[in-house]
Amino acid sequence: MTKKYIGTKEILAWGQEKDGKPGYAVKYPDGYISWSPKDVFEAAYRKCEGTGQHLTFGDAIHFLGQGKKVARAGWDGKGMFLFLVPGSTFKVNRPPLLGIYPEGTDINYRPHIDLKGIDGSISTWNPTCNDVLAEDWLIVE
Template identity: 60%
Template sequence: MQTFIGTKIIKAEPRDKNYGPPEHHGEPGYTVVYPDGYTSWSPKAAFEEAYRPSDGLPFGLAVEALKKGRRVARAGWNGSGMFLFLVPGSTFKVNRAPLLGIYPEGTEINYHSHIDMKTAQDTVVPWLASQTDVLADDWQIVD
């Protein structure tokens, strides 16, 4: 069999099972609502093996959230309105400096996906992770 790994962003709340054979009523678990609105119930152990709260994430899961179009921030940034977001790749035609000094006008440029930061000063800057950022487990999804 092939091995799989999943990274879904879902909403959930604890809820004991209240359907199926009566001997299973009261079994601890979670009601899970998926992004498409589908709702299911998951046993507590299976749920807790697969999911964690969206605050206190490691950097890798923060990157997965960025790839899904979400904004992320370190815990210490939250009060200042700072967050990261993924800028998707695109193409554009050269029409102004400084690129006019490098390429002829009209040259089509591939603009690769990258991560930008919205700063506390309400500006946007390119962002690169430090080793501290990469090893931190305090990343959170910002709605």
């Protein structure tokens, strides 16, 4: 019985005609190369480097998980971006946690997303509905 699937993979591609039809040559991570018609390719893939990126929030989360930095094209601040802070465990040794827990208490610091602001400050970040629905996310260097 057939079932539906959805997946995310990074590929290399370049414009290439086949039998006079526009399309793309596609190179997969294992080295396999195939060809895809332009409309089929553009419905399945989004550019994720350089100019012209238009990633979804889901794409942005995927790339954050790979250690990449992401931003919205529409953000006004140059140099603003998000990054994933991995979780860690540490022992309490200074305020403000020292005023809440005894010194030496193990703290489970959960993973979260931080924002680097235009002034260089770092703060925790939570998406708005606009962020989640936007398709102007991009990977930044």
